Each structure stands twice: as structure tokens, then as C-alpha cells.
Amino acid sequence: MSIFARIRRIPFWSWFWFILGALYFLLPLYATVNFSLRMERDVIGFKAYVRAFEDPEFLETFLYSNFLALMTIVASIILIVPTAYWIRLRLPEARRIVEFITLLPFVVPAIILVFGLIRIYSSPFKIPLTDITILQPLTTFEVGTDILIVAGYMVLGLPYMYRSVDTGMRTVDVRTLTEAAQSLGASWFTIITRVILPNIRAALLSGALLTFAIVVGEVTLASFLGVPAFGPYLFLLGQHRAYEPAALSFASFLLTWAAMGLIQLFTGDQQVSGAH
Amino acid sequence: MSYLSISRVTKQFGDTVVVDDFNLDVEKGEFVSFLGPSGCGKTTTLRMVAGFEIPTSGKILLDGADITDKAPNQRNVGMIFQSYALFPNMTVAQNIGFGLRVRKEPENMVKQRVEEMVSLINLEKHANKYPYQLSGGQQQRVSLARALAIHPQVLLLDEPLSALDAKIRISLRAEIRAIQKKLGITAIFVTHDQEEALSISDRIVVMNTGVMEQVGTPFEIYNFPKTRFVANFVGSLNTADAEVVDPAKGLVSMDGVQFESAEGTEGRKKGDKVKIAIRPERLSFASEQKKANVVDATIENITFLGSVVRIQVKIGNTKFNMDTFNNPFLELPGLGSKEQVTCSKEAVLVLDE
Numbered sequence: 001m002s003i004f005a006r007i008r009r010i011p012f013w014s015w016f017w018f019i020l021g022a023l024y025f026l027l028p029l030y031a032t033v034n035f036s037l038r039m040e041r042d043v044i045g046f047k048a049y050v051r052a053f054e055d056p057e058f059l060e061t062f063l064y065s066n067f068l069a070l071m072t073i074v075a076s077i078i079l080i081v082p083t084a085y086w087i088r089l090r091l092p093e094a095r096r097i098v099e100f101i102t103l104l105p106f107v108v109p110a111i112i113l114v115f116g117l118i119r120i121y122s123s124p125f126k127i128p129l130t131d132i133t134i135l136q137p138l139t140t141f142e143v144g145t146d147i148l149i150v151a152g153y154m155v156l157g158l159p160y161m162y163r164s165v166d167t168g169m170r171t172v173d174v175r176t177l178t179e180a181a182q183s184l185g186a187s188w189f190t191i192i193t194r195v196i197l198p199n200i201r202a203a204l205l206s207g208a209l210l211t212f213a214i215v216v217g218e219v220t221l222a223s224f225l226g227v228p229a230f231g232p233y234l235f236l237l238g239q240h241r242a243y244e245p246a247a248l249s250f251a252s253f254l255l256t257w258a259a260m261g262l263i264q265l266f267t268g269d270q271q272v273s274g275a276h
Numbered sequence: 277m278s279y280l281s282i283s284r285v286t287k288q289f290g291d292t293v294v295v296d297d298f299n300l301d302v303e304k305g306e307f308v309s310f311l312g313p314s315g316c317g318k319t320t321t322l323r324m325v326a327g328f329e330i331p332t333s334g335k336i337l338l339d340g341a342d343i344t345d346k347a348p349n350q351r352n353v354g355m356i357f358q359s360y361a362l363f364p365n366m367t368v369a370q371n372i373g374f375g376l377r378v379r380k381e382p383e384n385m386v387k388q389r390v391e392e393m394v395s396l397i398n399l400e401k402h403a404n405k406y407p408y409q410l411s412g413g414q415q416q417r418v419s420l421a422r423a424l425a426i427h428p429q430v431l432l433l434d435e436p437l438s439a440l441d442a443k444i445r446i447s448l449r450a451e452i453r454a455i456q457k458k459l460g461i462t463a464i465f466v467t468h469d470q471e472e473a474l475s476i477s478d479r480i481v482v483m484n485t486g487v488m489e490q491v492g493t494p495f496e497i498y499n500f501p502k503t504r505f506v507a508n509f510v511g512s513l514n515t516a517d518a519e520v521v522d523p524a525k526g527l528v529s530m531d532g533v534q535f536e537s538a539e540g541t542e543g544r545k546k547g548d549k550v551k552i553a554i555r556p557e558r559l560s561f562a563s564e565q566k567k568a569n570v571v572d573a574t575i576e577n578i579t580f581l582g583s584v585v586r587i588q589v590k591i592g593n594t595k596f597n598m599d600t601f602n603n604p605f606l607e608l609p610g611l612g613s614k615e616q617v618t619c620s621k622e623a624v625l626v627l628d629e
């Protein structure tokens with residue numbers, strides 16, 4: 001059957017809703033792009049983009065946020081992969097509880113999270129029952145704050161990362177693969193690094209890209225912890241400029257799409273991706 | 277002293293006893309099947325040998341060493357799963373080499389052994405393919421090669437053929453048996469398929485609800501089932517209610533029709549309620565020379581099953597199946613006609629009710 005014949009078979013109302021939905025999504029995007037191209041009067045051009053990218057603060061905050069995203073992704077994988085693995089393998093009855101916990105970031109707003117973090121970590125660590133300080137408050141020095149914000153981002157990314165990893169583990173029968181590897185003499189470390197991880201790469205990638213998208217655009221945690229991240233920068237820019245924010249938001253749209261494309265590429269044909 | 281010895285092994289999950297007092301000695305190079313219905317504890321027993329489950333009590337010895345509590349990756353045991361369990365991210369050759377690389381064997385040794393194994397299973401052309409590019413039968417052969425590559429002391433197979441279609445199942449089971457014999461490897465094979473167990477094994481352990489019912493050669497299990505369960509589970513069987521008439525002579529009566537049995541009535545009294553059981557292929561039409569059990573029967577139905585013709589006859593008030601080999605010159609009686617059928621004394625099994 002030709003593509004046209006197939007398209008003609010789709011009922012009218014399906015088309016109607018599809019087009020309505022597409023317009024709802026595409027019109028504002030079109031308006032943004034259109035606006036971003038009109039920084040100079042009567043000329044269509046990329047001036048707003050050039051301006052936005054020229055700003056040194058743009059690059060600085062963008063790179064810093066990328067660094068935070070990378071740290072968050074690495075830490076999340078180290079924490080979540082063995083957890084999800086162990087739950088699938090030995091504690092299936094804990095699945096419900098853990099799934100509930102992973103949904104909490106959707107229910108508890110980021111603002112609550114950040115105030116909690118600040119309250120707890122803005123006082124020094126002392127050895128219990130003594131006055132000996134072992135660590136200055138995390139909020140008072142740069143590395144400390146980075147650790148704090150990465151921890152916060154891990155919480156925000158938890159639903160996406162955990163679910164991706166868990167789904168990835170469902171598609172390969174981790175339990176039987178583990179037993180096969182064990183009977184061949186493999187240790188836990190070998191099993192996780194050489195059997196489990198390579199087989200959930202697609203899932204890891206989609207979890208990582210979603211985490212990346214969250215971290216790079218995040219405003220609340222970054223501004224309350226006072227770090228020079230991309231989210232707050234974009235926010236401030238939006239309050240003082242007109243054209244550049246439009247340009248940047250379209251650019252970040254493209255970035256997101258590229259990320260989604262990558263996910264599709266790697267998850268679309270799971271078996272082939274697992275084969276390389 | 278036997279090579280693999282499972283002694284007094286019991287396994288409980290919570291309060292449920294899943295395997296109860298399991299005792300088995302397996303000789304080196306022997307092929308033993310665990311046969312029984314689903315849920316009877318075959319897999320659990322096998323997993324205790326593999327180390328994936330620890331017995332609640334009892335001991336497992338392998339070549340003289342106590343392995344009861346050893347971790348699975350410390351035992352030298354090959355395991356084959358129903359779902360093949362090949363590593364999807366590795367090629368055939370990498371799968372087969374995995375166990376050797378884990379053991380840090382030198383790379384040239386690994387390569388050589390992988391080649392050996394690949395040719396053992398006749399998949400030379402597919403060595404660089406990924407599992408998803410192979411058929412189910414090919415995948416299971418790879419998993420066999422992967423398990424054998426590490427020179428395991430015992431090969432454990434958990435329903436390895438259940439996911440395959442009928443033709444492949446039969447050819448692969450012959451191949452497994454041939455390879456096992458060629459390498460002289462000790463194997464335990466779990467199945468719920470009696471034909472599979474009968475055709476492949478040196479010995480069969482018939483299990484029911486966690487208990488061993490009978491251990492014996494396929495010949496013994498089929499021809500001399502010790503319990504009613506075994507008689508019923510292995511092969512097909514006609515059974516009927518009967519009553520002991522004369523324990524000394526082995527006479528029992530079914531709806532007034534008398535049968536003579538060669539064994540099974542000792543220790544019983546006249547009037548005891550029993551079951552008699554006769555395999556369909558042991559019944560035949562009575563010829564001129566008189567034999568022990570000749571009874572009147574009505575032909576009820578005739579079914580062609582290919583090489584066998586199944587004739588349903590009514591003896592007394594009970595319907596029996598009677599199997600006879602098909603041949604073009606077979607003269608079959610008409611439906612409803614009255615005939616005499618017979619079976620030897622040895623064919624009549626007397627079982628507890």
C-alpha cells in the first residue's frame with residue numbers, strides 16, 4: 001500500500017485533532033522564532049542570536065550548567081543502576097515503595113526541596129555530642145554548594161532516571177542474565193559492568209538526556225543556592241531584554257529536539273543499538 | 277562414591293516445603309532427568325545444585341567436595357535456561373568466550389576454545405552474529421556451547437527445549453544427548469515432557485509435589501511404575517476400579533470381569549478396593565492360543581494416529597484404549613461388533629486406590 005493510500009485511510013476526526021494539536025504547539029513556536037528574527041527594524045536576521053551567544057556570561061553559565069548536568073547524571077547512574085538492579089533481582093516486593101518515592105519530586109515543589117537543603121546544610125557538621133567541627137557548612141564554599149545542588153538535581157531527575165533504568169531492565173531479563181553470568185563464574189562487578197550496563201545503554205541514554213534537559217533549564221534550586229547557572233541567567237535576561245531570550249529559547253528547543261532525536265535513534269531499534 | 281551426591285535435601289520457602297528429602301547419586305558421565313508436572317520442585321532442586329538456592333537442610337557433594345553453601349560463581353557448573361539467556365550485547369563468539377574471559381584465561385586459549393565450541397554446535401558461519409539474528413534452536417545451541425566452554429563439572433538444563441517448536445525440539449534433544457555422550461559430561465535435565473525424558477535419559481527421577489516418586493531407567497519407569505502417580509504420568513494408561521478376588525493368584529475383578537495380575541496383589545486381602553491399570557499397547561485382540569486374560573469387548577471407536585491405530589473398546593462398563601501398530605493389511609472389526617481382547621498377566625498393574 002502506498003503512503004498516500006494509507007494517509008487517506010485515516011479518519012477525518014483523527015486528522016482534525018492532530019492538526020489542532022499541532023497548531024497549539026507550533027503557533028507559539030512560530031511566533032517566537034519570527035520575533036527572534038526581527039531585532040533590527042524591517043530586516044529579518046540573526047542579530048538576536050549573535051548578541052545572545054556573544055555575551056560571555058552566556059557561555060560561562062551554560063558550561064557551568066552542563067558541568068552540573070554531567071555530575072548529576074554520573075552520580076544518578078552510580079546510585080540508581082545498582083538500586084534498580086537489586087530491587088529487580090532480590091527485592092521485587094520493594095518496587096511499589098521505591099516507585100512511590102521516585103514520584104515524590106513531582107509532588108514536592110523544588111522550592112520546598114531547596115529550603116530544606118539550605119536549612120540543614122547551612123550549619124557546620126559536628127561530631128555528635130561534641131563541639132568539634134569536621135566540615136564547614138556546605139552552603140559556604142563553592143564545592144560544597146556544587147555538591148548540594150547536584151544532590152538536589154539528582155532528586156529532581158530521579159523519576160526520569162529511575163523509570164528509564166527500570167524499564168530498560170524489564171526489556172532484558174536481568175534476573176536470568178545475572179544467573180547465566182554467575183554460573184559462568186562472573187562476580188557482581190563484572191555482571192553489572194559487562195552484562196547489565198551494556199544492555200540498558202539505550203535506557204541510560206534517555207534517562208541521562210532527560211536529566212540533562214531538567215538541569216540545564218532549572219531556575220529555582222540554582223537561584224536560591226546562588227550559583228551562576230544557565231537557568232537564572234536566562235531568567236534575568238528575560239526580564240531585561242526582548243529579542244535575545246526569544247532567540248535562546250528557540251535555540252534550547254532545537255537542543256531538546258536533538259536530544260529527543262538521539263533517544264529515538266538509540267531506543268527505536270533496541271536490538272540493533274544493543275548490538276554495537 | 278558417586279560423582280554428584282544430593283543427600284537428604286529439603287527446601288522450604290516460608291512454610292511451604294517445595295522439595296522434601298531429596299536423595300540422588302549421579303555417576304560421572306550420567307544423564308539424569310527430573311520429570312514431573314509443573315510446580316513439583318524440579319527447577320528448585322536444579323537451582324540448589326547450581327547454587328542459586330541454598331537448601332534448608334541436607335548436603336550436596338560434587339566430586340567429593342561439599343558445595344552446599346558455595347556461591348554460584350564459585351562452583352564449576354554449566355547452566356542452560358529455557359529462555360536461552362544469551363547476552364544480547366555480545367556476539368555468539370563473545371557469549372561463548374565470556375566464562376573463559378571471566379576466568380582470565382589467556383586470549384589465544386579463549387579464541388581456540390571458542391572455535392572448538394562453535395564447530396561442536398555447527399555454527400561456524402554464525403560466530404559473529406548477535407543472538408537476535410539467530411533462531412531459537414541456534415540460540416539454545418550457543419547457550420549450550422557457552423556453558424560447555426568452561427569445562428563444567430555438571431551440566432544443568434532447565435527445560436531447555438520448551439520454548440522451541442516440535443521439530444527442532446526433537447532434533448536438538450538428540451544433538452544435546454550426542455554432545456553429552458561425546459564429552460562424557462554429567463548432566464541433569466529438567467522437563468515436564470515424559471517423551472523427552474524417556475528418550476534422552478540414562479535415568480529418570482519422577483517427582484510429584486516435592487517428593488521423589490521413583491528413580492530408574494526409562495525402561496523401568498515406563499514398564500514397572502512403582503506408584504500410581506508414575507504410572508499415570510509416564511505414558512498413557514487405562515485405569516478402572518476393581519476389587520481383589522484372590523490375592524494368592526493375583527485375581528482381581530472389574531465389574532465382574534476377572535483379570536489376572538502377575539504382581540501387586542501381595543499384602544492385599546480379598547475384597548480390597550484397588551485400581552487396575554493397563555497400557556493401551558499391551559491390549560490386543562485374542563488370537564487362537566488361549567492366554568491368561570481373555571475378556572469380551574465391544575468396539576466403540578477407531579482412531580488413526582499415524583503409525584498407531586487407537587481402538588476404543590468397552591470391557592464390562594469401562595472404556596479402554598487399545599493401541600495397535602498401523603499397517604496397510606490391518607483388518608479392523610466394525611464398530612459395535614463384539615470381540616475378544618487380551619493382555620498378559622504382566623500388563624495388568626494393580627495400584628492403590
Ligand SMILES: Nc1ncnc2c1ncn2[C@@H]1O[C@H](COP(=O)(O)OP(=O)(O)O)[C@@H](O)[C@H]1O
Nearest residue numbers: 289290294312313314315316317318319320321
Ligand atoms: N523463590 C520462591 N519463593 C517462593 N516459592 C517458590 C519460589 N520458587 C519456587 N517456588 C514454589 O516452589 C514450587 C516448585 O517450583 P519449581 O521448582 O519452579 O517447580 P517446577 O520447576 O517443577 O515447575 C512452586 O509451587 C513454586 O511456586
Ligand SMILES: [Mg+2]
Nearest residue numbers: 315318319320
Ligand atoms: Mg521449572
